[in-house]
Amino acid sequence: MKVQVRYFASLREALGAAEAVEVPEGSTLRGLRDLLRQRSPQHASALGSERAVRCALDQRLCSEDVPLSEGAEVAFFPPVTGG
């Protein structure tokens, strides 16, 4: 199934604003992050497991345990710093 991935802040600078990704049925956000790391050295670094990366599914903050569905909008970004 296909999902849309968006990046913000330092991740956007490293990886671009968005990309479409094909993931196996039943994948979670963690599975997607693992898959993305294999795309390029930049992905491997920016999405490395030692990095503080937060995520959202369909524009809501969530944990990486959440399962994905066809057409989902996923976002990865660093810890937020507004206010």
Place this chain on the structure above:
Amino acid sequence: MAARVSIRHADFDLSAELAELRAGDGGVGAVAAFVGTVRDHSQGQAIQRMELEHYPGMTEAAIETMIDAAMARFDIRAARVVHRVGVLEPLDQIVLVAVASAHRGQAFQACEFLMDYLKTQAPFWKKEGTGDGARWVDARASDDAALQRWGIASGNAG
């Protein structure tokens, strides 16, 4: 009634915002407001500019959810959040949280609650411009602790 959330580059006028917040509501006896501004120094270095990025759509929805939570938790009559994005300069206003209620206690508390919530749960990112170039601002564990005082778990910085 004005929208409860405004994300924009344009500056805001505190007096005008507060007047609109309580317009026509004779039940309001207290208005509390917090204004966040851009400091001209950070980590011992002069700041020349501050760039704010956000996640359009999610930002507004997240803050609407926070205001719903504040309305449910506190006895308040109205709330409004204005957050600026784009390139700002030192001394500029960044954020406004304003709350109206019958008595001061609930307005003070709800204002602080909303600000604590926003710091760790709304998708904004700050980038500071210094003489040595630009750097993304690090999240603070103390902001997670501030939200946890209200009984809401937060692992943004951690």
